[in-house]
Structures are given as C-alpha cells and as structure tokens.
Amino acid sequence: MTKNKLVLYNSIKKKKEVFEPLNPPFVGLYVCGPTVYGDPHLGHVRPAITYDVLFRYLKYLNYRVRYVRNITDVGHLERDSDDGEDKILKKAIIEQLEPMEVAQYYTNSYKYQISKFNVLPPSIEPQASGHIIEQQQMIGQILKNGYAYLKNGSVYFDVEEYNKKYNYGKLSGRKIDELLSNTRELEGQDEKKNSFDFALWKRAEDKHIMRWPSEWGDGFPGWHLECSTMSTKYLGEVFDIHGGGMDLLFPHHECEIAQSTAANGKESVKYWMHNNMITIEGQKMGKSLGNFILLEEMFSGKHEKLEKAYSPMTIRFFMLQAHYRSTLDFSNEALQASEKGLERLLNAFQLLDNLPVSEKSSYDIETLKQRAFNALNDDLNTPVMLSHLFDAAKYINSVKAGTESINSSDLASLKEIFNDLLFDIGGLLPDKESSSTDSKLGEVMDILLNLRIAAKANKDFATADKIRDQLQAAGFIIKDKKDGFEWELKN
RNA sequence: GGUCACGUGGCCGAGUGGUUAGGCUCUGGUCUGCAAAACCAGCUACAGCGGUUCGAAUCCGCUCGUGACCUCCA
Numbered sequence: 001m002t003k004n005k006l007v008l009y010n011s012i013k014k015k016k017e018v019f020e021p022l023n024p025p026f027v028g029l030y031v032c033g034p035t036v037y038g039d040p041h042l043g044h045v046r047p048a049i050t051y052d053v054l055f056r057y058l059k060y061l062n063y064r065v066r067y068v069r070n071i072t073d074v075g076h077l078e079r080d081s082d083d084g085e086d087k088i089l090k091k092a093i094i095e096q097l098e099p100m101e102v103a104q105y106y107t108n109s110y111k112y113q114i115s116k117f118n119v120l121p122p123s124i125e126p127q128a129s130g131h132i133i134e135q136q137q138m139i140g141q142i143l144k145n146g147y148a149y150l151k152n153g154s155v156y157f158d159v160e161e162y163n164k165k166y167n168y169g170k171l172s173g174r175k176i177d178e179l180l181s182n183t184r185e186l187e188g189q190d191e192k193k194n195s196f197d198f199a200l201w202k203r204a205e206d207k208h209i210m211r212w213p214s215e216w217g218d219g220f221p222g223w224h225l226e227c228s229t230m231s232t233k234y235l236g237e238v239f240d241i242h243g244g245g246m247d248l249l250f251p252h253h254e255c256e257i258a259q260s261t262a263a264n265g266k267e268s269v270k271y272w273m274h275n276n277m278i279t280i281e282g283q284k285m286g287k288s289l290g291n292f293i294l295l296e297e298m299f300s301g302k303h304e305k306l307e308k309a310y311s312p313m314t315i316r317f318f319m320l321q322a323h324y325r326s327t328l329d330f331s332n333e334a335l336q337a338s339e340k341g342l343e344r345l346l347n348a349f350q351l352l353d354n355l356p357v358s359e360k361s362s363y364d365i366e367t368l369k370q371r372a373f374n375a376l377n378d379d380l381n382t383p384v385m386l387s388h389l390f391d392a393a394k395y396i397n398s399v400k401a402g403t404e405s406i407n408s409s410d411l412a413s414l415k416e417i418f419n420d421l422l423f424d425i426g427g428l429l430p431d432k433e434s435s436s437t438d439s440k441l442g443e444v445m446d447i448l449l450n451l452r453i454a455a456k457a458n459k460d461f462a463t464a465d466k467i468r469d470q471l472q473a474a475g476f477i478i479k480d481k482k483d484g485f486e487w488e489l490k491n
Numbered sequence: 492g493g494u495c496a497c498g499u500g501g502c503c504g505a506g507u508g509g510u511u512a513g514g515c516u517c518u519g520g521u522c523u524g525c526a527a528a529a530c531c532a533g534c535u536a537c538a539g540c541g542g543u544u545c546g547a548a549u550c551c552g553c554u555c556g557u558g559a560c561c562u563c564c565a
Contacts, residue, residue, distance in 0.1 A: 034565070047565045087563070172560080178493060179561075223563080245565035250494090252564090275565070276496095282557065286564055321514070322504060327497080327558075334503040337515035344514080347529075375505095383505050387513035397530060401521095461524055468526080479528045486528080 006061065008241075009325060009379045011249065011272040012171050016379055021240050022270060027063045028239030029055065030231040030269075032248055033125070035072040036106035037087045040113045041292035042315070042330065043245075043278050043285045049316055049427070050275040050324040051243045052119040053380060056425045068234045069122040070227060071110075073103035074129045074210055074220055089210050099210045100129070113295040116312040118427045124234050128226035132212045135221040135229045138263050139200045147262035151191045153203030153217040157258060159196050166261050171272060172250035198255055200225055224255035231268065232260060242269040246276055247284070275324045280305070285330065293330070307332040309489075310339065313428055317342040320382040320426055341390070342428070348393035349418045349430060351400050358405035363395050365410045369417050376425065385421060392417065449478070449485045 006019040021027045031051045034044055051067070058065045073088060092099040107127075115121075128135075139155050142148045147162045148155050159168050163176050179196045199222035204211035211218045231239060237260070244253060253272065260268035277284045285292045293303050301309030318338035322328040368388055375384035392414060398404035406414070422428050448467055455463040468478050471487075479486040 032565075035563080037563095041565090043565050045565085050565095173494065174561075175494090246496095246559070247564055250560060251562090277559075277565075279558080284559070284564090288562090288564060318503090326504080329503070331503075333501095333515075337503060339515095341514045344529095381505075383514090384512075387505070390513055394531095401530070403531090456524080459524075465525075472527095477527080480523075480526090481528080 006057070006377045007379055008271055008273060011274050012269075017271070019271065021063065022238060025062060025064050027058055027065045027241065028235035029058070029065055029067045029241045029243065030227070030235055030239065031067070031069045031122075031242070032227060032244035032252070033069040033071050034106075034110050035087060036103050036110060037091050038106060038287060039294050039296065040106075040110045041285065041287070041294050042298060043292060044110070045114070045117060045295065045315060046278055046319060046324070046328070047243065047245055047275050048114050048119050049117060049319050050380075051273075052117075052427055053320070053382065053425060054241075054243070054273075055120060055122075056427055057376060057380070060420065060425050066124065066235060067120075067122040068124045068126065068231065070230055071103075071107050071125060071127045072226060073100070073107065073127050074226075089208065092209070103127075103129070116295075116299070117316050118312070118429055120427070126230045126234065128221070128230070131226060131229055131233065132221065134233055135225050136201070136214050138225065138229050138232070138259065139221075140215075141263040142200065142259065145262055145265075147258075148200055149193065150216060153219060154191060154199055155201040155216055155222075156192050156197045157200055157222075157255070157262070158193065159198075159258070160194055162258055162262055166258070168258055169254065171257055172254045174250060174254070198222060198224060198251065200259070224252055225259060227252070228256045228259040228263070228268070231256075232264065237264040238266060238268055238270070240269075241271045241273060243273040243275070246274040247286075249274055276327045278330055279327050280330045282329065305330075305332075308336075310335050314339040314342060316426075316428060320428075321386060323379075323381055323383055325379070345386075345389055345393055345418075345422065346430065348396040349422070351396050352411065352415050352418070355396065355399050355406060355411060356402075357408045357411060359407060360405060361407045361410040362404045363406070363410070365413050365417070368392055369413070372417065372421055376421075382426065386426075389418065389421060445476070445487055449487065453485065 007016045008019050009015070010017045029051070031047060034040065051069075055065055055067045088103055089099050092102045111121075111125075139148065142157065143150070143155065146158075148157050159176065162168055169175055169179075176196065180194065201214060201216055202219050202222055203217055204219045208220075210220055212220060231242065242253070242256075257268065277286075279285060280291050280293070283289060283291060293305060297303040297306065298310050298315060299312070301307075314335060315338075318335055319328065321338055321341070368391065372385045372388040375381040375388065378384075395404055395406075396414070399406050423430055448471065452464045452467040455461070455467070471478055475489060477488050
C-alpha cells in the first residue's frame with residue numbers, strides 16, 4: 001500500500017487537494033456520460049478512461065465506490081430558444097425512427113465500443129428518460145424556493161435571483177454582468193428574464209414527439225437538469241467527486257451547481273474534476289467540428305487520417321501516456337509510438353516468468369514502487385507512473401541479459417507492481433491481442449508460417465524468403481520469434 | 492470582444508527554482524541464415540525579450556503564437 005495520500009486537482013478551487021471522502025470508506029463518483037445521438041468517437045474515450053483509472057485506483061485503495069455515469073437520451077436542446085427540437089429528436093426525424101429507438105441504438109453502440117477499452121462498467125448507468133418524475137420534483141423544489149419562474153409552459157432558472165444569495169459562476173469564474181454583455185442575442189429569448197437564464201422544463205410543441213406530461217403542461221426537461229437530479233438521487237445531496245470533460249465546465253456544470261444549490265440549499269460536490277480534450281491537428285476533436293474519428297474507424301483503420309488500425313489497448317495506453325488535464329494531440333506517429341511502447345512493457349512483463357534469480361538484487365524495487373505510486377497519488381499522473389515501469393522494463397531486460405540481478409522476493413514484488421499498476425489500475429490487458437479477429441485467416445497464416453519454419457529448419461531459405469516476401473507484398477508484417485512467429489495485418 | 496489555459500529536443504509528452512523524465516524516431520552496436528522484431532548504447536530541449544535570484548525551462552512583466560469556453564459537445 002502507499003504511504004502518501006491521493007491528491008486531486010479540484011477545478012472549483014483551482015488547486016490540488018488531498019482527497020478525503022465525506023463518509024469513508026464510501027466514495028460517490030458522478031461523471032457526465034454521452035449524449036446518445038451518434039456513434040462514439042475518440043473524444044468519448046478520454047473521460048471514460050480517465051475516470052475508469054480513478055474508479056480502479058479508488059477501489060485499489062480500498063474505498064467502496066459508487067460510480068454513476070449517466071446516459072443522456074433526452075433533453076439536450078440544440079439551441080436554448082428553438083422550438084423544442086432536441087438532438088435526439090432531430091436525428092429521429094432524419095432517420096424516420098422512434099426517438100427512443102435512436103437513443104437505444106447509440107446507447108448500445110457506446111457501451112459496446114467503450115467496453116473494448118477494458119473500461120469497467122459504472123455501478124449505475126442511469127438514463128435521463130427514466131428520471132422525468134425526479135426531474136419534475138426538482139423543478140418543483142427550485143420553483144418553491146423562488147429560483148425559477150414559469151413562462152408559457154416552460155420553466156426557467158432565475159440566475160439573477162440565485163446570484164443574490166449564492167454565487168453563479170463560482171466554478172467557471174464567470175461574472176453575471178460579463179455574461180450579460182457577451183451572450184449572443186438569440187431568437188425567442190423574450191420568454192426569459194435574462195439571456196443567461198436556462199430552461200429547467202421546456203414546453204413541447206405539437207409536433208414534438210418526445211414529451212412528458214407535467215403540471216406545467218406537456219414538455220421535456222432542460223439540458224442541465226438530469227445530472228443534478230440523478231447525482232442527488234443516487235449519491236445524495238452532497239457527494240465526493242464530479243467528473244466530466246472541460247468543455248462541460250460552462251455552462252453545464254455551472255448550471256448543475258446552481259440547480260442543486262437552489263433545490264437543496266447546499267453545495268453538492270466536494271471535488272470537481274475535468275479531463276482535457278483530444279485534439280487533432282491542434283483543434284479539439286468534436287462532433288460539431290466534424291473532425292472526429294469514430295471508434296470503429298480507429299479499430300479498422302478505415303479513415304483518411306489513419307495510416308493503420310489501432311487496437312483499443314494501444315489507444316488506452318496512448319491516453320495514459322498523457323496527463324488527463326493536458327490536451328492530447330492525435331497523430332499516427334504518436335499512436336504508433338504508444339503501440340510500440342506498450343509492447344515493450346508487455347514483453348518485459350512476460351519475461352518476469354522465467355528470469356534467473358540471484359541472491360541479491362542490483363536494483364531498488366521498493367523505491368521504484370514508491371515513486372510509481374507517488375506519481376499516481378499526484379493527481380493521477382499516469383505518464384510518470386508509466387515512465388517508472390519503463391525503467392523497470394529496462395532493468396528486467398538487463399537481468400535477462402545477465403548484466404543485472406534480482407532476488408526472488410524482488411521478483412515477486414516486481415510482478416505485483418506490474419499487475420497492480422499496469423493491469424489492475426491502468427486497466428490494460430496483459431495478453432497481446434490476436435492479430436486478426438478472423439480465425440480462418442489465422443488458421444491459414446499458421447499453415448503458411450509453419451511451412452516457412454519447416455523450410456528454415458531445412459536451410460531452404462529460398463522457400464522461406466519466398467513465403468515471407470509474398471506475404472509482405474500482400475500486406476502482412478511477419479516477425480520471427482525465438483520459438484515461432486508473429487504476424488499482423490498492415491492496413 | 493470577454494474569460495481561462497498553453498507554447499519543452501525530429502514527433503508525442505512529464506516536470507514548476509539547482510538533479511538523466513519517459514516513450515517513439517534517428518544513429519551505432521548485439522543477436523538471428525538474411526530482413527524485420529527484440530535487446531544495448533548514443534542524441535541534453537524548454538517561443539522571444541527583459542526582470543527577480545548565488546542559480547530559472549520552472550517565479551514576475553511584456554511581446555509573439557496556439558487552443559478552449561462564452562451555443563450542443565467528452
């Protein structure tokens with residue numbers, strides 16, 4: 001176990017703080033999940049992996065964690081002021097499907113693709129559409145407390161009134177008068193007292209299919225409400241950690257704070273965490289910019305920006321090689337560097353099973369372990385943690401080569417360190433992925449490459465080279481191993 | 492325009508006052524029939540200018556550049 005305490009950067013305090021749960025050993029963790037109106041892309045993976053590592057590490061530290069990650073399947077208005085058209089509904093009209101069918105399809109897609117990254121499923125994965133009643137109750141409470149007003153069947157949050165007692169903008173650092181002068185004028189905003197007021201409940205027009213009855217008339221909940229409602233329901237009025245992407249900091253998280261505080265009278269979140277963005281050519285990868293790469297494209301390599309296919313573990317490792325609060329720039333070069341780096345670590349790990357044991361160790365394993373955990377404790381500094389594992393890999397290789405030595409207890413300790421850090425906490429998988437999901441192709445490759453081995457054994461190098469050259473020409477990469485072969489498909 | 496970040500060697504990316512980050516590439520070597528792979532070794536950077544300091548990539552100021560948010564977004 002580690003000697004130092006876990007320190008996390010708290011966005012609302014703008015500094016690192018020692019993590020102390022409200023009710024140890026229990027920890028409540030809420031993370032904003034996806035809006036299910038499109039196939040998951042590379043950007044979705046960053047928070048999934050970031051908070052997966054946090055979830056895993058907290059559990060490793062023997063906390064009992066309830067991890068809630070929502071599925072937004074209703075209510076995200078395209079614009080605050082449009083005619084009640086939301087993203088899921090819009091997609092439904094385009095595709096001529098029932099809105100819930102669309103939401104279900106992309107929910108399944110998200111869960112399936114994310115699971116490939118060895119991301120642990122959250123404890124609870126609530127859907128906004130399943131919590132309409134709770135959302136209405138929260139609106140009722142906010143109205144009762146005087147921080148919302150009803151207008152034409154819609155309910156809006158009264159930011160100005162709220163700001164008299166509380167502080168709207170405490171997370172994002174925005175000032176209410178700055179917002180006033182900087183908010184763009186949108187059509188139909190005359191319903192609201194102020195442009196920065198936001199919808200809690202939105203009246204549904206006749207043509208709007210996604211609708212629920214309420215005491216204010218048929219409508220649907222506003223876009224920030226579900227997180228306040230569901231975090232309160234499953235984690236309580238005050239809970240430990242709220243995570244999400246930096247792009248959600250304003251207005252989404254600011255509004256969440258306002259809603260929860262307005263309803264319950266107290267600050268709901270102790271630690272706010274925000275992961276940074278994946279960039280591509282220096283720009284944020286996102287749906288709206290249209291520069292995203294779908295996960296299935298990453299896995300297949302079928303995208304104009306991709307030189308080859310990348311496995312989920314390569315991508316996971318790539319993300320762990322940057323700190324979660326830094327932007328991470330996508331490039332083929334960087335991905336391929338991660339691919340090789342991961343392989344180096346896995347090779348070293350495999351060597352641990354048959355390493356010559358000596359009386360003494362020529363390396364201080366305990367210090368290595370402490371440094372690696374110190375890195376994790378320092379706001380989940382996974383890149384530094386990994387750099388220590390690379391040091392260990394170099395040492396393992398040297399023991400193998402006979403230039404360094406290790407004793408049996410250190411060897412056991414080193415195995416444990418790799419298991420804990422790389423697999424248990426880092427969430428990587430120890431097995432190298434099979435080169436192809438097509439097992440028939442695998443069988444054929446086995447036949448060909450075994451023929452080649454036989455030819456080599458007979459010193460028939462002409463045949464051996466012919467097999468290799470022709471396979472390479474057909475787009476395969478062939479690697480000879482001490483006791484066999486390895487191959488992969490070049491994209 | 493407002494608010495806030497960031498600028499590190501060929502690429503990615505840690506580090507925030509004095510110590511080799513690390514990975515990949517590249518170069519050289521070892522090994523193997525050859526090649527690839529693997530392994531070993533080498534390659535010492537911090538946007539610019541000024542300031543603080545015994546000492547700054549690290550603190551302060553200015554300049555330049557990039558990005559995020561301000562509208563849905565992970």
